[in-house]
Structure formats: structure tokens, C-alpha cells
Amino acid sequence: xxxxxxxxxxxxxxxxxxxxxxxxxxxxxxxxxxxxxxxxxxxxxxxxxxxxxxxxxxxxxxxxxxxxxxxxxxxxxxxxxxxxxxxxxxxxxxxxxxxxxxxxxxxxxxxxxxxxxxxxxxxxxxxxxxxxxxxxxxxxxxxxxxxxxxxxxxxxxxxxxxxxxxxxxxxxxxxxxxxxxxxxxxxxxxxxxxxxxxxxxxxxxxxxxxxxxxxxxxxxxxxxxxxxxxxxxxxxxxxxxxxxxxxxxxxxxxxxxxx
Amino acid sequence: xxxxxxxxxxxxxxxxxxxxxxxxxxxxxxxxxxxxxxxxxxxxxxxxxxxxxxxxxxxxxxxxxxxxxxxxxxxxxxxxxxxxxxxxxxxxxxxxxxxxxxxxxxxxxxxxxxxxxxxxxxxxxxxxxxxxxxxxxxxxxxxxxxxxxxxxxxxxxxxxxxxxxxxxxxxxxxxxxxxxxxxxxxxxxxxxxxxxxxxxxxxxxxxxxxxxxxxxxxxxxxxxxxxxxxxxxxxxxxxxxxxxxxxxxxxxxxxxxxxxxxxxxxxxxxxxxxxxxxxxxxxxxxxxxxxxxxxxxxxxxxxxxxxxxxxxxxxxxxxxxxxxxxxxxxxxxxxxxxxxxxxxxxxxxxxxxxxxxxxxxxxxxxxxxxxxxxxxxxxxxxxxxxxxxxxxxxxxxxxxxxxxxxxxxxxxxxxxxxxxxxxxxxxxxxxxxxxxxxxxxxxxxxxxxxxxxxxxxxxxxxxxxxxxxxxxxxxxxxxxxxxxxxxxxxxxxxxxxxxxxxxxxxxxxxxxxxxxxxxxxxxxxxxxxxxxxxxxxxxxxxxxxxxxxxxxxxxxxxxxxxxxxxxxxxxxxxxxxxxxxxxxxxxxxxxxxxxxxxxxxxxxxxxxxxxxxxxxxxxxxxxxxxxxxxxxxxx
Numbered sequence: 001x002x003x004x005x006x007x008x009x010x011x012x013x014x015x016x017x018x019x020x021x022x023x024x025x026x027x028x029x030x031x032x033x034x035x036x037x038x039x040x041x042x043x044x045x046x047x048x049x050x051x052x053x054x055x056x057x058x059x060x061x062x063x064x065x066x067x068x069x070x071x072x073x074x075x076x077x078x079x080x081x082x083x084x085x086x087x088x089x090x091x092x093x094x095x096x097x098x099x100x101x102x103x104x105x106x107x108x109x110x111x112x113x114x115x116x117x118x119x120x121x122x123x124x125x126x127x128x129x130x131x132x133x134x135x136x137x138x139x140x141x142x143x144x145x146x147x148x149x150x151x152x153x154x155x156x157x158x159x160x161x162x163x164x165x166x167x168x169x170x171x172x173x174x175x176x177x178x179x180x181x182x183x184x185x186x187x188x189x190x191x192x193x194x195x196x197x198x199x200x201x202x203x204x205x206x207x208x209x210x211x212x213x214x215x216x217x218x219x220x221x222x223x224x225x226x227x228x229x230x231x232x233x234x235x236x237x238x239x240x241x242x243x244x245x246x247x248x249x250x251x252x253x254x255x256x257x258x259x
Numbered sequence: 260x261x262x263x264x265x266x267x268x269x270x271x272x273x274x275x276x277x278x279x280x281x282x283x284x285x286x287x288x289x290x291x292x293x294x295x296x297x298x299x300x301x302x303x304x305x306x307x308x309x310x311x312x313x314x315x316x317x318x319x320x321x322x323x324x325x326x327x328x329x330x331x332x333x334x335x336x337x338x339x340x341x342x343x344x345x346x347x348x349x350x351x352x353x354x355x356x357x358x359x360x361x362x363x364x365x366x367x368x369x370x371x372x373x374x375x376x377x378x379x380x381x382x383x384x385x386x387x388x389x390x391x392x393x394x395x396x397x398x399x400x401x402x403x404x405x406x407x408x409x410x411x412x413x414x415x416x417x418x419x420x421x422x423x424x425x426x427x428x429x430x431x432x433x434x435x436x437x438x439x440x441x442x443x444x445x446x447x448x449x450x451x452x453x454x455x456x457x458x459x460x461x462x463x464x465x466x467x468x469x470x471x472x473x474x475x476x477x478x479x480x481x482x483x484x485x486x487x488x489x490x491x492x493x494x495x496x497x498x499x500x501x502x503x504x505x506x507x508x509x510x511x512x513x514x515x516x517x518x519x520x521x522x523x524x525x526x527x528x529x530x531x532x533x534x535x536x537x538x539x540x541x542x543x544x545x546x547x548x549x550x551x552x553x554x555x556x557x558x559x560x561x562x563x564x565x566x567x568x569x570x571x572x573x574x575x576x577x578x579x580x581x582x583x584x585x586x587x588x589x590x591x592x593x594x595x596x597x598x599x600x601x602x603x604x605x606x607x608x609x610x611x612x613x614x615x616x617x618x619x620x621x622x623x624x625x626x627x628x629x630x631x632x633x634x635x636x637x638x639x640x641x642x643x644x645x646x647x648x649x650x651x652x653x654x655x656x657x658x659x660x661x662x663x664x665x666x667x668x669x670x671x672x673x674x675x676x677x678x679x680x681x682x683x684x685x686x687x688x689x690x691x692x693x694x695x696x697x698x699x700x701x702x703x704x705x706x707x708x709x710x711x712x713x714x715x716x717x718x719x720x721x722x723x724x725x726x727x728x729x730x731x732x733x734x735x736x737x738x739x740x741x742x743x744x745x746x747x748x749x750x751x752x753x754x755x756x757x758x759x760x761x762x763x764x765x766x767x768x769x770x771x772x773x774x775x776x777x778x779x780x781x782x783x784x785x786x787x788x789x790x791x792x793x794x795x796x797x798x799x800x801x802x803x804x805x806x807x808x809x810x811x812x813x814x815x816x817x818x819x820x821x822x823x824x825x826x827x828x829x830x831x832x833x834x835x836x837x838x839x840x841x842x843x844x845x846x847x848x849x850x851x852x853x854x855x856x857x858x859x860x861x862x863x864x865x866x867x868x869x870x871x872x873x874x875x876x877x878x879x880x881x882x883x884x885x886x887x888x889x890x891x892x893x894x
Contacts, residue, residue, distance in 0.1 A: 007714075010711060010715065011713065044662065045693075051651070064666035064669075065666075066665075068670060089818070092819070093580075094446075095445075095576060095584060100454030100456045102454050102455060112452065125459070127673070129673070130669055162458075
């Protein structure tokens with residue numbers, strides 16, 4: 001216990017120090033443009049002194065790579081195909097159930113095709129939890145870091161906050177741009193997958209060729225000599241093999257979902 | 260602690276439950292603890308082992324006697340949790356009471372009561388209220404009444420608390436459907452594979468889901484302008500206060516007048532409404548105070564402005580879906596809320612975690628404790644009139660903490676970090692370095708500065724010393740937990756009383772102070788921040804040597820968990836107090852019952868007793884010292 005008022009004076013000393021420190025920092029960076037990264041980063045870090053205000057619409061803080069907002073769908077740059085196979089896991093793990101997926105059906109056989117016909121995310125419901133990206137077995141859905149999606153409605157039924165497949169789909173390069181640290185891992189996984197698919201395709205081709213040869217041998221045994229031409233087995237093309245691998249993976253995922 | 264008794268589900272619980280070896284047993288007997296055996300020995304015919312856990316009191320007339328025995332002889336002096344479960348297939352509503360020993364801790368004792376499930380929207384038969392024995396039951400029983408229509412006989416003020424007066428129906432009963440109801444459980448069928456987006460608002464709510472009392476016309480309805488809350492306070496009073504809370508309240512005297520002259524003066528008490536929109540109510544809380552001059556003679560709280568039926572949503576969700584929802588309870592300490600929930604589910608499922616997971620949980624959890632205490636102290640100072648200078652200094656520090664959490668988890672406050680048996684991400688080396696810098700350099704310095712800045716401040720001391728006093732016994736009786744209880748001289752902290760996680764590996768103290776006033780609550784928080792820092796520093800050091808980077812998932816990561824039938828009460832020590840999750844599983848993908856023992860809500864129970872007899876301006880400070888978050892109060 002000291003003199004009455006000494007507690008208040010020490011407290012005022014603290015506010016004075018904060019005040020002075022703020023100006024010292026301001027003078028250090030005087031004349032430099034707002035939004036200059038090193039200044040922003042330092043003044044937001046544990047090393048900062050004084051108080052700093054980020055003048056938001058003019059200056060923006062960078063968001064961390066893990067930051068998540070509304071999900072988007074990733075499209076393969078080379079093949080221009082969606083990575084999504086419409087397996088429905090994201091729709092199942094979504095806590096507020098903001099994902100609607102329409103599965104594509106083969107027009108002839110009526111069997112599901114591993115690609116979404118339509119895909120809706122209602123961002124008015126989305127709680128930005130990131131489960132869809134976390135549990136997607138194909139790395140097909142990722143969380144966007146763009147947090148400025150507000151808008152003035154132009155008509156009464158302006159539904160821009162409900163994203164359809166067109167507006168959700170982004171290029172792979174966009175995804176790698178905002179998530180640089182996942183690029184290497186994804187490329188590696190993709191290369192491994194492709195090698196696997198290629199090996200599988202080659203094995204299938206070999207088997208088919210062997211079968212064909214067998215058939216040829218069998219067919220050659222009878223009297224008709226020009227039968228082999230018709231019995232050449234079609235070898236799956238490279239793209240077809242990738243498609244087959246995706247379908248197999250989708251089947252696996254569907255089996256997992258059923259469990 | 261929750262001992263998990265995963266007994267086979269009763270055959271009637273739900274058909275999907277594994278009925279292979281439980282079909283013959285009418286009552287799956289709970290494991291008997293010595294205390295339960297003592298009760299069973301004394302009150303033989305009145306109790307039996309309940310389903311899953313605890314004792315079922317079959318003779319309701321003996322309930323108060325049993326509860327008195329539990330309180331006075333077995334020394335379970337705090338009612339931790341009161342709720343109910345609607346077993347619709349069995350046709351019963353089960354009232355659950357859980358008692359704990361303070362400050363010794365240990366596993367809670369569960370007493371259950373069963374009442375037949377009434378038809379339609381009727382209330383149940385009355386069950387005895389615990390309010391005379393445990394004043395802390397007041398708000399909890401009101402909530403159980405509000406949500407299930409269970410009538411508690413002997414309750415002093417049995418009104419709706421979260422729903423509005425005049426609401427028709429009991430929202431947590433299994434047959435009650437909310438507006439925009441789509442299905443009993445998620446995931447909903449309409450999402451996949453034929454997903455065609457439809458706005459929730461298009462599923463016309465007014466025809467399908469909302470039912471009014473017979474003869475009620477919503478368009479002709481004119482609400483009573485004041486409502487029951489004013490009527491109940493308008494009863495004449497002589498200015499004395501009936502509650503003995505140690506303030507020694509007497510009628511206000513005007514200087515120069517004695518008591519008899521004072522009595523001749525025609526003075527009026529006035530009722531003042533504060534909130535729900537008021538800067539000092541920390542959200543949408545409404546306080547109605549009855550004033551004699553400046554002195555508070557009565558106080559009532561109106562809650563529920565942020566009520567969203569979190570528990571009903573929780574029962575619709577799958578087990579995994581609930582994790583991000585818990586972030587929205589006490590949104591200042593999201594990580595800690597998740598921890599309590601995953602702890603309960605992990606215990607029910609018997610999941611193992613890894614060392615890395617436990618260290619990361621401690622580090623992030625204690626960081627949120629620091630953030631929460633910074634916030635609490637900053638806003639307490641706001642309530643005291645130091646308008647935003649201290650608050651902003653501390654918000655700066657809190658911002659650094661949530662910057663780190665954002666970088667690690669992906670979101671500043673709604674972290675969604677915990678998983679069953681794991682966490683979602685590990686720290687990168689840069690994030691680890693930032694955590695070290697915060698824990699070893701920045702935050703110790705700021706906490707010292709905070710102490711230097713405020714603790715000896717004469718205005719703070721003049722306003723807070725002696726304000727909002729509550730004795731230790733009353734605190735326990737009122738089910739108060741957290742820093743407010745520890746400021747009254749009770750060293751009760753769930754981290755010690757009912758350990759979870761790796762807290763047994765760290766050297767830290769539970770700060771206890773003895774005056775039970777606002778100033779001590781402030782001091783306890785400052786000291787707790789220092790202890791939290793000690794824990795974080797040790798955890799960072801230990802994690803570097805004793806855990807493997809990236810080893811963040813114990814067991815297999817899954818999204819479609821099935822939790823074995825059983826029940827669990829898991830609790831953790833959040834910065835506000837004891838946060839408990841009462842979970843019941845019937846073996847399905849969704850919780851059958853999901854109840855939150857919300858510390859902010861239950862701490863508010865003692866608000867009236869602390870504030871009566873104090874100045875009206877102090878009631879704001881008392882509320883600030885309780886440190887509530889309305890997201891958790893109203894759920």
C-alpha cells in the first residue's frame with residue numbers, strides 16, 4: 001500500500017507507455033505506404049509494440065493458408081474434368097446440411113456416373129467447418145479463403161449466396177495458389193495414382209492381349225482361317241484407365257459410406 | 260468422472276441397437292459404487308439400479324429424504340446437473356440429477372426419477388423439486404420444465420426460462436418438431452444423390468410444423484406488455500430483503516431521519532428493466548431489478564433471447580456433426596467446448612488418443628483460457644467504467660492468441676479443432692515458434708503489465724472489494740463453479756477434481772482466494788492466467804521431446820461413428836467453470852440425448868443473491884465478474 005492515488009498513477013504510466021510506443025512505431029514506418037507487407041506482419045506479430053489499427057477496406061491482413069471460408073470444387077487443369085465423383089461424403093458429413101449433390105446418371109443404362117450433375121452449396125447455411133474438404137477422399141472440395149462475399153441484392157430473388165456448380169468450380173491452379181503447401185503432396189499422390197492406373201492398364205492390356213492370343217490360337221484351330229481379325233480385344237485407352245480408377249475409388253468410397 | 264457403463268440397450272430403446280445379448284434384461288443394471296450401495300441399503304425398496312448409470316428412485320415420496328441423505332451424510336454437496344431424457348418408446352420421461360462433492364471431486368452420483376410420458380402437450384405428473392435442498396436447482400429445473408414439461412413440485416418459480424411465455428409444446432420431447440423440420444436425423448435424404456437445392460424457408464413452416472394451443476389465433480394475439488416477470492415482482496415489500504446473503508440489508512435511511520420517520524415517508528420502489536439490448540449485459544440478457552433508491556431489492560433474469568434449441572439440433576446431428584456446433588456455445592473458448600464433447604464420446608467409444616493429441620489439446624485449450632480471461636478482465640473493467648482502454652489492451656493480446664489458432668485450425672473462434680481420438684491439424688514449425696514466443700516471452704510480459712496496470716488501482720479496488728460477496732457454502736449450494744467459486748475459498752477445479760487429458764503431467768496450482776467478492780474473482784483470474792502459462796510452457800517443452808510431430812489421430816479417422824449404447828457425463832474445466840456433457844447413446848449414428856451443463860447459465864443462478872442489497876451500478880459489475888457468454892447461457 002502506497003499513497004492514495006499511486007495505483008492510478010502507475011496505471012496511467014502504462015497507458016502513457018502504450019501511447020508513446022504507438023507513436024514510435026508510427027514514426028518508424030512513416031512515409032511508407034499503407035498495406036506494405038513487412039510493416040503489417042511485424043505490427044501484427046508477438047513482437048509488436050504499441051497499438052495498431054488496420055484500416056480494413058484499404059489495408060488487408062493476409063489470411064493464413066489454413067483459413068477456411070466457403071468451399072469450392074477443384075477442376076483438373078489438364079483434362080478439364082471435375083475431381084468430384086459425386087460420392088456424397090461431403091453432403092453426409094456437412095453438419096448444417098448445406099450441400100446438395102445431384103448425381104449424373106448414364107442416359108442409357110441409368111447407372112450412376114462418377115461426376116456430379118449439379119452441386120449446390122447454400123452459403124447462407126454453411127458454417128465454415130471444413131469437414132467437406134477434410135473428409136473428401138478425392139481432394140475435390142477445398143475451402144476458399146475469400147471472405148468478402150457480401151453483396152447488395154439486385155432483385156428480390158437474388159440468390160447469389162446459393163452457389164451452383166458453375167460458380168463453385170475453380171481451377172487446380174487457383175487451389176494451389178491459395179494452398180501452396182499442399183501442391184507438392186497432391187502432385188505426388190496424383191503421380192502415384194497415375195502410375196498405379198497405368199500399371200493396372202498395362203496389366204489389363206497384357207491380359208487382354210494374352211486372352212486375344214489364346215482366342216486366336218483357339219480360333220485358329222478350326223478350319224476358318226480369317227477369324228482372328230474380329231476377335232482382337234479392345235485395349236483400354238489411357239483416359240479410360242483413369243476413369244476406371246476413379247470409378248473404382250468411387251465404389252470404394254460408396255462402400256465406406258454405407259458402412 | 261463419468262464412468263461409462265456401456266450396457267446393452269434396452270430392447271425398446273431403438274430397433275437398430277444391438278439387441279443380441281440384452282433382450283432378456285428388463286433393466287440393464289448400472290455398476291454399483293459404494294455410495295450407491297449405501298443408499299440402496301438404507302432405502303431398500305425405494306431405489307433400484309438404473310439403466311446405464313446411477314440409481315432409479317422408484318418411490319418418489321422418498322426422493323427428498325434420499326437427496327437429504329446424499330447431501331448431508333454422503334456429502335455430495337453440489338447438484339451438478341439436472342436434466343431429463345425422453346424415452347418415447349418406453350413411454351417414460353426420466354429426470355436425471357447428478358451430484359458431486361465439492362471440493363473433493365470424484366465421480367458424480369446419479370439419481371434418476373421416471374414419470375409416465377403424458378399424451379400430447381400435457382405436463383407430466385409432478386416430481387419433487389430439489390430447490391429447497393440445492394438452490395442451484397432453480398434454473399436447471401426451470402429449464403427441464405421448459406424443455407420437457409416436467410413439473411417440479413415445491414419449485415419457487417416454475418416458469419418457462421428459455422422459451423417465451425405462451426409457447427406451446429415442449430421442445431426437447433422426441434415427438435416435437437421444429438419449424439423447417441426436415442427429418443429426425445441427419446444426413447437428410449434430400450441432399451444426395453438427387454440433391455436439388457431448396458431454401459429452408461420454402462418448406463412452408465406455418466402449416467406443417469407449428470401448432471398453436473386450441474382456440475389460439477396468432478393474428479389476434481396481443482402480448483401482455485409487461486408479462487409475468489413484472490407481475491411477480493410487484494408484490495408489495497417493506498424494503499427489507501428476505502434473502503440472508505451476508506450484506507446485512509436494512510431499509511434505506513435518508514440522512515437525518517430515523518427508521519420510524521422513514522416509515523412514514525411515502526416512498527415507492529421502482530422496477531427498472533435492463534436489457535436485452537444493453538452494453539453491460541454482455542449480450543442479450545435481460546435483467547429486471549426492483550430498486551429502493553439505488554439499492555437492489557429484487558432481481559430477476561429473463562433469458563432465452565439467443566435460444567436456438569442447440570440440444571435438439573444436437574440430437575438431429577450425427578456424433579461428428581456436433582463438434583463444430585459446440586464452438587458456438589461459449590464462443591470465446593470454442594476449443595474447450597469441443598474438448599468436453601469429444602472427451603465424452605471418446606469415453607463411450609473407448610477411443611485412444613496419442614501423446615501428441617493430448618499435448619496439442621492442452622496447449623490450445625489453455626491458450627483459449629488465457630484469451631477468455633483477458634476478455635473477462637477487459638470487460639469487467641468496462642463495466643467498472645474504464646471504458647475500453649484496458650479492454651483494448653487485452654483484446655490485442657487475445658488477438659495474437661486467436662491469430663495463432665486461426666493459423667493452426669483455420670478459424671479464429673469457431674475452430675472445429677478436436678476430432679474423436681485426435682485433432683484436425685498439427686502445428687507447423689512456424690506456428691510452433693509463434694506459440695513458444697507467446698508462451699515464453701509475450702504473454703508473461705503482458706500479464707505482468709496487466710497486474711501492474713490494474714491490481715493496485717484505487718478505483719478498481721473501491722468498486723470491487725466487498726461487492727457481490729457470496730459465502731463459500733452458498734456458492735456450493737448454488738452450483739457455482741469456476742473462478743467465482745475459487746474466489747470464495749473453495750479450491751475446486753475439474754482439472755484436479757476429476758482429471759482428464761494430460762493435466763497430471765504438469766506442475767501447476769489452483770489459485771484460491773477467500774473473500775468471495777468481485778476483486779478476488781479478478782485476482783483469481785490473473786493468477787489462473789499465470790498458471791495457464793506455466794502449463795503451456797511445460798506442455799510445449801514436453802511435446803517436443805515426448806511426442807511425434809504429425810501423430811494427430813489415435814485410431815482410424817472416420818466420419819460415421821456408431822457409439823455403443825450407454826450414457827456418459829463428461830466434464831471439463833472451461834475458463835467459466837465446469838462444462839459438462841450428458842450424452843446418451845442408443846447405439847446409432849446420432850446422440851439419443853445431448854445435454855450441456857452450461858456453466859455460464861448455472862452461474863447466473865446465484866446472480867440474484869449476489870446483487871440484492873447492492874447498488875444497481877454494482878449489479879452490472881457483479882454480472883461482469885460472473886463472466887457469462889450468452890451463447891452458452893441460452894444455447
